[in-house]
């Protein structure tokens with residue numbers, strides 16, 4: 001026979017919050033351990049009393065949540081992430097970690113409510129960078145280039161740098177990152193994400209891709225003596241079976257996205273055209289896409305141009321990363337397949353090699369075709385999302401620098417802002433939850449002193465950051 005306390009405990013289990021349940025179980029365990037036959041009446045009475053107190057506790061806890069303090073943000077100008085135009089003088093009511101409502105500024109605010117006065121500022125949703133590498137610490141050739149990341153830094157140093165990177169992102173108003181592989185740091189992104197979620201370190205929401213996948217001859221480290229077995233920055237596979245297995249392993253260890261390298265080396269041919277070495281076959285990619293879609297997740301494909309980019313589209317990639325050179329037919333295929341385009345313009349405009357060297361010619365060819373492709377993608381209304389490739393760019397630099405590249409190539413500022421807010425949220429299956437200032441969304445709110453629609457560089461100077469309803473940074477009010 002079940003003891004009465006256990007029966008009652010089973011009945012109430014689903015409705016008590018964890019803290020109340022802990023209090024209940026420790027108290028009731030002590031009592032219910034007594035001899036039931038001699039104490040059955042008394043035990044029923046006391047169990048009922050404990051239950052009453054438990055419900056009272058639970059009810060008051062829930063009542064407490066309902067009465068969680070409301071904070072109101074007064075926005076001089078609000079860019080909400082989805083609307084075509086900004087709105088003046090708006091009030092954003094925040095309760096707990098969510099936005100409760102957004103009203104006109106003329107609505108009265110009940111007395112006793114905390115008001116954050118951003119009436120001289122422009123308020124926006126927290127920003128989203130859809131292409132970062134929190135475990136990458138620059139690729140400056142004078143500091144050992146990419147290889148130094150793996151050869152000279154142990155996992156603790158890399159984790160410390162990743163901790164710095166995520167904090168830097170949040171300080172700059174980036175409240176979510178799609179982090180597209182750890183560059184040899186294994187499943188570190190998922191562990192950094194865990195540290196953020198448990199409150200151990202500050203940082204944005206992380207959508208991690210873990211190790212990434214490429215083929216033999218398709219990723220660094222390379223160029224060493226063939227006798228040496230070098231570590232690789234990505235998981236290397238050959239054949240559809242290995243490809244599917246790698247995707248399974250990565251998904252099993254918590255990958256939110258799968259990242260695949262569809263091109264690797266690139267150079268300029270005799271006619272001066274950019275050529276990229278393809279990596280996975282369509283069959284290998286299809287195995288990965290099929291597996292990943294089965295888990296309800298998506299596949300991001302690094303692809304510069306040519307054969308590899310075509311295979312990425314034919315294999316069913318969900319997003320094209322970089323996409324330096326895309327033909328009209330490829331852009332039309334992306335449009336019809338609903339493929340996202342994450343151009344990452346910034347890294348291709350800095351650190352060009354000497355113009356007379358093969359590397360220098362390649363660098364210039366990349367930027368030249370990238371510009372043409374971006375403008376074509378814009379005209380075709382591809383789903384363009386903001387991505388920087390931070391990590392390749394040192395984390396000490398401003399993340400928002402990508403905005404001026406996009407706007408400089410003809411993207412309207414509001415469109416650029418939406419590429420880093422609501423459109424990115426849509427790609428991340430977080431539509432209405434992040435990337436928007438609207439009722440029901442997480443309270444992810446930032447502000448700048450000036451008008452980013454007039455000067456997009458204002459986004460490099462985010463002065464206020466609210467993350468999950470808590471103020472992380474405020475340099476705009478006293």
Ligand SMILES: [Zn+2]
Pocket residue numbers: 131132133180389392
């Ligand atoms: Zn990248």
